[in-house]
Amino acid sequence: MATLxxxxxxxxxxxxxxxxxxxxxxxxxxxxxxLRRYLAQEEWQARALRTAxxxxxxxxxxxxxxxxxxxxxxxxxxxxxxxxxANKMAGRRHQ
Numbered sequence: 001m002a003t004l005x006x007x008x009x010x011x012x013x014x015x016x017x018x019x020x021x022x023x024x025x026x027x028x029x030x031x032x033x034x035l036r037r038y039l040a041q042e043e044w045q046a047r048a049l050r051t052a053x054x055x056x057x058x059x060x061x062x063x064x065x066x067x068x069x070x071x072x073x074x075x076x077x078x079x080x081x082x083x084x085x086a087n088k089m090a091g092r093r094h095q
Contacts, residue, residue: 020027055061
């Protein structure tokens with residue numbers, strides 16, 4: 001197994017120590033777990049980006065027009081506003 005030494009800000013060291021103590025695990029275990037999760041996420045994103053670029057280069061990528069995205073986003077925002085208004089109205093009824 002390889003060894004890695006890093007310098008971390010004091011507050012992160014304290015957070016790591018507190019969490020390790022509170023859940024009964026070592027700082028090393030938590031740091032290794034965090035590193036594994038980070039690497040898995042970054043590798044997934046890098047693969048997805050490579051695939052998207054390859055598809056774009058081959059001309060097989062699917063694109064959405066600006067208008068289609070704008071229409072979709074307007075619908076999302078409208079539904080969010082409607083939920084917020086409904087929640088406000090429900091709150092007024094219960095007061």
